[in-house]
Amino acid sequence: MAISGCHRHPVSKGVRSGQNLCRTLMLDRNAKRDAAALRILLDVANEQRINPTSILIDTDLNVDNVYSHQAEIEVWQELRAIENLREIEAPLSLAIESASRLHITTLGALGYAMLSSFDIRSALEIAAKFHSISLWLCDVTTEARGNVVEFFVLPHTLPESCRDFCSIRGVASLKVWVSELLGRNIAPLSVQLRTPKPQDSDLYDSFFDTRIEYGAEVYKISFERSLFREPLKLADPWNRQRSEEELKAIKSRREATFANQVRELILINPKKNQSEDTVARSLKISGSTLRRRLKEEGTTFREVRAETLHALARVMLIGSPRNIDEIADQLGYSEAASFVRSFRRIEGIAPGAWRKAEREQH
Incomplete structure (x- = not known):
């Protein structure tokens, strides 16, 4: 989880x-x-x-x-x-x-x-x-x-x-x-x-x-x-196990894209900072196959990973009292400065300023 x-x-x-x-x-x-x-x-x-x-x-x-x-x-x-x-x-x-x-x-x-x-x-x-x-x-x-x-x-x-x-x-x-x-x-x-x-x-x-x-x-x-x-x-x-098997089948049918599977693996442990090859092994395919499948879906591993971590950062900034250093650590960044640069590149402002503006707006 x-x-x-x-x-x-x-x-x-x-x-x-x-x-x-x-x-x-x-x-x-x-x-x-x-x-x-x-x-x-x-x-x-x-x-x-x-x-x-x-x-x-x-x-x-x-x-x-x-x-x-x-x-x-x-x-x-x-x-x-x-x-x-x-x-x-x-x-x-x-x-x-x-x-x-x-x-x-x-x-x-x-x-x-x-x-x-x-x-x-x-x-x-x-x-x-x-x-x-x-x-x-x-x-x-x-x-x-x-x-x-x-x-x-x-x-x-x-x-x-x-x-x-x-x-x-x-x-x-x-x-x-x-x-x-x-x-x-x-x-x-x-x-x-x-x-x-x-x-x-x-x-x-x-x-x-x-x-x-x-x-x-x-x-x-x-x-x-x-x-x-x-x-x-x-x-x-027993009933929980049976229901879970049914849920797996439903989820598989509705979420068959490779991009979604990559997102799920990243979200299991965002701090782990998994590589493309690591994720490919988890999916039991080669790195080249993963790259080809993601390209067919109009994206790349790097884009999916960046989007997933950024979306998770937004959730943590809004719904958690932790500071920027703690959030950066949970997202797998080696230092807070790297997280701040990445966040600013997408949002145009630093995460602390974004958090303040979001709370004031709502």
Whole structure:
């Protein structure tokens, strides 16, 4: 599991501070995903007397497509639907209503693998392992502080018009999933949302059942650390293994490109600074074959590695309190100055200045 944070406060049995749970990093708008989240969105909109057809404008989809058996869509289509919803000024509380129906079982094989895990830690590990075929659009990192575990939802890879909706849905989904994993309603310790306090804030209060800070700098939800030590009631090693095999097949079908395989290997241990030949050996092919396959996909190993590390750097700068030296070390740079030069070459400014500007902007 890729670690994008420090190890100062390990959450029970291996969930660590700064852990990147959903390695979206670089949003692949053409990535395939299950249509379940979009179906739920259409259901919620319809109940608010919003015509589902209007939500699907410019998505190349129709209602029959979305509701067909085992329907798959692409990321950009769901984002376009969310943009349509925001354009008609539908309340953001629809994100909470959508999340309340995004049950773990809605995730299909991934959900059953999570429910069959020994504890929340191992459930999160398998969610991270198969992040690319989950229903998440945001990145998620964690920080452990004393007896509290904080989840940060990071929407920075998404279009501006989708960020608030997807972030609120993500925060709310974490509350739903922690509750369902433990088999009882779990009220978080606190919730922070970047958006101003809405007129229908009573809906937020009723759902989260805890103190909510509006207009915060981050999207965050916090839980008691002791929850991560509890064994899950539906733990079943055999069922988890069977679900994981199914997930591997789904992932292989949806992510067959060599560029994606290279990204996954780099993200497993970004600090290792793997060479092209090392990655090729991991893929059981020659270096020349890897170069040829990447060229056919319009890229190179150097480009894929640079893009992956840069995207990971952005996640760490936004979602982690660590300093520039620590981030450079975690990304495999021999010195912070090399990291700063690399980051400035892409963004035009130093990482520290970028972090400050990003936080002030949002």
